[in-house]
Amino acid sequence: MALSHSLGFPRIGRDRELKKALEAHWKGELDEAGLRAVGKRLRAEHWQLQKDAGIDLLPVGDFAWYDQVLSHSLAFGVIPERFRPAAGKPTLDTLFAMARGISATCCGGAHAQEMTKWFDTNYHYLVPEFSADQQFALSWEQLFEEVDEARALGHSVKPVLIGPLTYLWLGKAKGGDFDKLELLESLLPVYGEIFQRLAAQGVEWVQIDEPILVLDLPQEWKNAFERAYNLIQREPCKKLIATYFGGLEDNLGLAANLPVDGLHIDLVRAPEQYPTILDRLPAYKVLSLGVVNGRNVWRCDLEKALEVLRHAHERLGERLWVAPSCSLLHSPVDLTREDKLDAELKGWLAFAVQKCQEVALLGKALEAPQDAAVHAALEASRAVQAARAASTRIHKPEVQARLAAIRPRHAQRQSSFAERIEQQRECLQLPLLPTTTIGSFPQTSAIRLARQSFKQSRLSAAEYTEAMYSEIRHAVQVQERLGLDVLVHGEAERNDMVEYFAEQLDGYAFTRFGWVQSYGSRCVKPAVIVGDLSRPKAMTVEWIKYAQGLTDKVMKGMLTGPVTMLMWSFPREDVSREVQARQLALAIRDEVVDLEAAGIKIIQIDEAAFREGLPLRQAAWQHYLDWATEAFRLTASGVRDETQIHTHMCYSEFNDVIESIAAMDADVITIETSRSDMELLEAFERFDYPNEIGPGVYDIHSPRVPDSAEMAGLLRKAARRIPLERLWVNPDCGLKTRAWPETEAALVNMVAAARQLRVELA
Numbered sequence: 001m002a003l004s005h006s007l008g009f010p011r012i013g014r015d016r017e018l019k020k021a022l023e024a025h026w027k028g029e030l031d032e033a034g035l036r037a038v039g040k041r042l043r044a045e046h047w048q049l050q051k052d053a054g055i056d057l058l059p060v061g062d063f064a065w066y067d068q069v070l071s072h073s074l075a076f077g078v079i080p081e082r083f084r085p086a087a088g089k090p091t092l093d094t095l096f097a098m099a100r101g102i103s104a105t106c107c108g109g110a111h112a113q114e115m116t117k118w119f120d121t122n123y124h125y126l127v128p129e130f131s132a133d134q135q136f137a138l139s140w141e142q143l144f145e146e147v148d149e150a151r152a153l154g155h156s157v158k159p160v161l162i163g164p165l166t167y168l169w170l171g172k173a174k175g176g177d178f179d180k181l182e183l184l185e186s187l188l189p190v191y192g193e194i195f196q197r198l199a200a201q202g203v204e205w206v207q208i209d210e211p212i213l214v215l216d217l218p219q220e221w222k223n224a225f226e227r228a229y230n231l232i233q234r235e236p237c238k239k240l241i242a243t244y245f246g247g248l249e250d251n252l253g254l255a256a257n258l259p260v261d262g263l264h265i266d267l268v269r270a271p272e273q274y275p276t277i278l279d280r281l282p283a284y285k286v287l288s289l290g291v292v293n294g295r296n297v298w299r300c301d302l303e304k305a306l307e308v309l310r311h312a313h314e315r316l317g318e319r320l321w322v323a324p325s326c327s328l329l330h331s332p333v334d335l336t337r338e339d340k341l342d343a344e345l346k347g348w349l350a351f352a353v354q355k356c357q358e359v360a361l362l363g364k365a366l367e368a369p370q371d372a373a374v375h376a377a378l379e380a381s382r383a384v385q386a387a388r389a390a391s392t393r394i395h396k397p398e399v400q401a402r403l404a405a406i407r408p409r410h411a412q413r414q415s416s417f418a419e420r421i422e423q424q425r426e427c428l429q430l431p432l433l434p435t436t437t438i439g440s441f442p443q444t445s446a447i448r449l450a451r452q453s454f455k456q457s458r459l460s461a462a463e464y465t466e467a468m469y470s471e472i473r474h475a476v477q478v479q480e481r482l483g484l485d486v487l488v489h490g491e492a493e494r495n496d497m498v499e500y501f502a503e504q505l506d507g508y509a510f511t512r513f514g515w516v517q518s519y520g521s522r523c524v525k526p527a528v529i530v531g532d533l534s535r536p537k538a539m540t541v542e543w544i545k546y547a548q549g550l551t552d553k554v555m556k557g558m559l560t561g562p563v564t565m566l567m568w569s570f571p572r573e574d575v576s577r578e579v580q581a582r583q584l585a586l587a588i589r590d591e592v593v594d595l596e597a598a599g600i601k602i603i604q605i606d607e608a609a610f611r612e613g614l615p616l617r618q619a620a621w622q623h624y625l626d627w628a629t630e631a632f633r634l635t636a637s638g639v640r641d642e643t644q645i646h647t648h649m650c651y652s653e654f655n656d657v658i659e660s661i662a663a664m665d666a667d668v669i670t671i672e673t674s675r676s677d678m679e680l681l682e683a684f685e686r687f688d689y690p691n692e693i694g695p696g697v698y699d700i701h702s703p704r705v706p707d708s709a710e711m712a713g714l715l716r717k718a719a720r721r722i723p724l725e726r727l728w729v730n731p732d733c734g735l736k737t738r739a740w741p742e743t744e745a746a747l748v749n750m751v752a753a754a755r756q757l758r759v760e761l762a
């Protein structure tokens with residue numbers, strides 16, 4: 001039998017129960033016992049959903065209160081000094097403090113751990129902080145408790161661990177000049193202890209995630225893999241190493257030969273690795289093939305998947321396992337919840353539950369090809385593929401014709417930055433170190449409630465518009481009172497910076513419940529790119545015009561760029577990312593031009609996901625950077641020289657992409673830097689980045705309000721790297737997740753810091 005298994009299931013819940021419970025707990029409305037009860041119920045429900053779908057071996061350890069990397073830091077005792085409890089083991093409060101920071105009103109405060117993107121996904125993990133004298137000790141019982149919990153429910157379980165090399169790779173060495181790889185030897189005994197505990201609980205298989213095996217690894221890390229797994233092999237339990245998000249390529253031999261019992265590979269992202277792996281895999285090993293896409297919502301082409309699986313099954317027999325390509329954390333939970341999707345589109349989609357069914361069906365098709373259910377599923381899958389290939393909702397000749405007419409001049413501003421900036425300074429008349437924000441102001445429950453009422457027709461369009469205008473008036477008044485220089489309208493009318501635009505473009509479709517965890521309790525509902533994309537009419541102009549009419553100060557128009565629209569949507573699989581980005585670029589370019597025509601002098605085109613889109617392997621970088629940069633320039637280049645184009649990027653490591661960021665030629669870029677203590681500016685300094693920069697001076701993901709001295713300190717650091725006349729002052733990212741009191745308090749301090757530095761440094 002080809003065993004079917006899942007690498008991990010979404011933890012947030014079909015109705016985002018975990019999100020709601022966490023937020024209630026943080027507000028003091030749900031005690032710890034209540035929160036734990038929600039977690040327990042969700043785990044039980046998720047195991048049952050997977051089992052009912054036909055999955056043989058269920059993951060345990062994929063549940064996390066905030067983030068799975070953070071759970072591992074707790075497990076290994078990697079708890080920075082500022083969070084360490086005075087006595088005893090860490091608690092849930094320790095975990096939440098590490099994730100969210102501690103407010104300055106309590107014990108002097110502590111800033112949260114740095115958060116960054118999980119490989120090339122829109123999921124964020126908390127970066128482990130290693131000290132030079134780092135000790136590791138098993139400190140968190142969650143995994144063992146959950147194994148008992150699942151077994152008590154009668155399930156066959158496979159605990160999931162992040163492997164030691166991936167864990168170390170994801171962390172940061174702090175407070176000393178040392179190589180984090182040196183910590184491996186002291187970390188491994190904790191893994192040993194975990195395997196022994198799991199074996200004592202009766203566990204047979206453990207999944208060890210080592211996704212860094214799909215990256216370009218330095219030789220010492222490759223050597224470390226051999227060293228680590230030679231030691232780990234002595235420990236009990238059978239071990240399956242899971243790789244995903246790409247191909248093993250030059251690490252294939254290394255991964256195939258590690259002394260463990262099985263290997264999982266991602267055949268969706270890297271189908272080409274299949275034949276080679278069969279030749280290189282030792283005869284004793286299980287091979288798990290990830291054939292169902294865990295990163296997208298389209299139904300699996302079962303025939304195509306079966307072609308490979310049949311071949312592998314002939315060679316491997318019971319040593320073949322079937323799986324999704326990666327953890328289903330990146331998938332919405334259950335398509336059956338979607339009661340408003342049209343039948344045709346619904347028939348084309350699969351969420352986590354349906355993906356588990358697909359995996360189980362593929363397993364069954366290998367054993368019982370004549371089975372009636374198998375036969376019917378294959379027939380249905382063939383019909384879906386044929387319908388999509390011919391559908392007029394997908395293929396639009398007019399969009400394709402516009403794409404074909406693009407010429408290099410369309411992606412080129414009229415003059416160089418040096419010439420433009422003179423005209424812009426003349427036109428904008430801003431002070432040194434201009435202050436601004438990234439776009440959004442608090443998305444209060446009143447705003448969300450108004451939107452919900454409008455969507456359910458309990459509020460008319462006019463009433464909803466007035467409610468949003470009232471929010472805009474409030475945001476403008478606050479910004480004027482605080483003395484900010486460049487204002488924003490606050491994005492009250494936007495449910496999400498991507499979904500909002502997607503809803504107004506032709507070619508997109510939407511789910512009602514297709515939530516995916518982004519970080520902690522925060523979720524996104526990625527829109528689905530179904531067909532060729534175009535903009536039927538202006539999307540933001542009336543809102544921005546209204547906001548500009550309220551003030552004499554400059555109002556920034558606020559748009560989401562093509563690369564980010566693409567990265568944070570579920571893309572088509574029948575055309576390249578490049579083509580989809582170009583279609584989006586043309587649609588948003590029209591909006592940029594319309595904003596300028598409406599008198600808007602500064603237009604921000606957010607490209608928060610620009611760095612995230614960078615392929616994991618260096619060999620593929622240039623091609624991506626070329627088309628991504630071109631898509632941005634195509635969006636931004638329809639305007640006059642005096643119109644100032646801003647862009648914004650959060651969570652980015654800029655070293656690898658700095659030249660392309662310069663090539664985007666935005667007049668101003670605002671970036672996230674505060675959690676990394678302005679370290680990220682190093683790339684801009686080294687490259688002598690020519691345009692203007694706003695390095696974030698405070699972390700918006702934490703409720704903590706930094707004082708103006710702290711922000712002034714960061715600005716001084718920034719001014720050492722970037723010439724003063726090119727520096728802007730702003731938070732790290734949008735303020736939608738914050739409440740008004742902390743937002744105002746932080747912005748008062750930010751404006752004060754900017755004013756102080758104007759005097760001090762001018």
Ligand SMILES: CN1c2c(nc(N)[nH]c2=O)NC[C@@H]1CNc1ccc(C(=O)N[C@@H](CCC(=O)N[C@@H](CCC(=O)N[C@@H](CCC(=O)O)C(=O)O)C(=O)O)C(=O)O)cc1
Nearest residue numbers: 122448449451452495496497498518521522523524568737
């Ligand atoms: C900047 N970021 C973004 C990323 N990806 C995106 N697609 N969008 C982003 O902004 N990736 C990187 C970062 C991640 N950061 C964030 C920050 C904040 C959120 C967030 O707040 N998400 C919200 C959901 C947003 C949304 O769509 N809201 C809807 C309302 C949906 C809803 O909850 N409705 C309620 C009813 C209303 C109520 O009572 O509140 C319901 O259905 O029950 C809207 O505004 O209309 C979140 O709540 O998690 C995400 C990523």
Ligand SMILES: N[C@@H](CCS)C(=O)O
Nearest residue numbers: 438439440606608734
């Ligand atoms: N303009 C958006 C960017 C977030 S990355 C915001 O302010 O929320």
Ligand SMILES: [Zn+2]
Nearest residue numbers: 608650733734
């Ligand atoms: Zn941002």
